[in-house]
Amino acid sequence: MKNYFEIIKKNKLARVGKLKTKNGEINTPFFMPDATRGFVKFLSKNDLKSAGIFPMVVNTYHLYLQPGMEIIKKAEGVHKFMNWDGPLLSDSGGYQVFSLIHKNSKMGKITEDEVIFKSPLDGSMYVITPEKAIQIQFDLGVDMMVCLDDPPPNSYSKEKIKKAVERTLRWARRCKVEYEKQIFERKIKDENRPLLFGVIQGGEYLDLRKMCTDGLVEIGFDGYGFGARHVDSEGNFLAEVLAYTASLIPEDSLRFALGVGTPYDIVRCAEMGWDMFDCVIPTREGRHGRLFIWDEQSEISNFIRRGGQIPNKIQNSKFKIQNFYHTININNEKYKDDFSPIDAHCNCELCAKHTRAYLRHIFAMKDPLAMRLASAHNLKFYMELMEKLRKQ
DSSP states (O other): TTEEEEEEEETTTTEEEEEETTTTTEESSSEEETTTTSSOTOOOOHHHHHHHHOHHHHEHHHHHHTHHHHHHHTSSSSSHHTTSSSSSEEOHHHHHHHHHHHHHHGEEESSSSSEEEETTTOOEEEEEEEHOOOOOOOOHHHHEEOOOOOOTTTTHHHHHHHHHHHHHHHHHHHHHHHHHHHHHHHHGGGGGEEEEEEOOOOOHHHHHHHHHEEEEEEOOOEEEEEOOOSBBTTOOOOOOHHHHHHHOOOOSEEEEETTTTTTHHHHHHHHHHHOOOEEEEEHHHHHHEEEEEEEETTOOHHHHHEEESSSTTOSSOOEEOOEEEEETTTTEEEEEEEESSSSTOOOOOOHHHOOOHHHHHHHHHOOHHHHHHHHHHHHHHHHHHHHHHHHH
């Protein structure tokens, strides 16, 4: 796909662009909710469209296990299966598979050629190779796909993380070869080909991040993702590592901050030049009654200022965050007779038609409507955040 990504405007490191996919054009930077198993919990297509959602993420690992690829192929791809006409990105599932094994070695093993793992659903054994991960994603029919990588915990020793980087690079080469093979065998035209992302591993070690990035760039991908956790073992944001990694990625390539994150973290990463984000936070938090609220007179230009340090004891940061939002837990007793809207600055269905007292009541009644309304509100907040970032 020639000229699939165009940078329209830059503000220091931050940039605004347009990304062309076979299912539509996306303005960058953008956020993708996780439709992990082919759906976003409690939300219909109309709910997602009303919130402003366009691209979403599905997960290769989960869809491979359930409903299984035979069903997806009979449906003629995951778009038709879930009735979604916007772009979809498929995560390779590597993070889920490796996390499963790292947490419990009895759940599988990692070899040079493949990953063998036990399904947490029924205990049956599965095998995924770099080639199979790419084949599955072609069968899904997504707009963007991700190479199978080796994502070690950041707490691993440098020696172990280096081995993961080396395996990630070897598997990336195999993924790229299989990708080109699938393009040829399926006779996919350039304008319809899915974009392919390599994943940059290296933990908190800058030299390993550079080693991985240089190796992936040499292979050549449409975009590059930040692999593994973007916070350390204490939950501190890895500002220096993220900024350095972004600087290594070619200017004309997409930069995907996988799993990021909170509104604060998205703003920080966008300022570093990251273009794409995905996370379960807005919908997961919504299902538990935690809602994102704009602070009074929020302006994106006031969110960040140069100099100083960002919260949570982050060192060597270029950025200092100013508050622009807060969260509330609607389950708190104080909201039982609060008849104000959730957020006076929001026009979603929840804020336009219901009060805090009512939402608290239906959460207390454990009615699914509560989780639906709260999740949709949080997604609307995230879409407005991305729009503000693009306008900055």
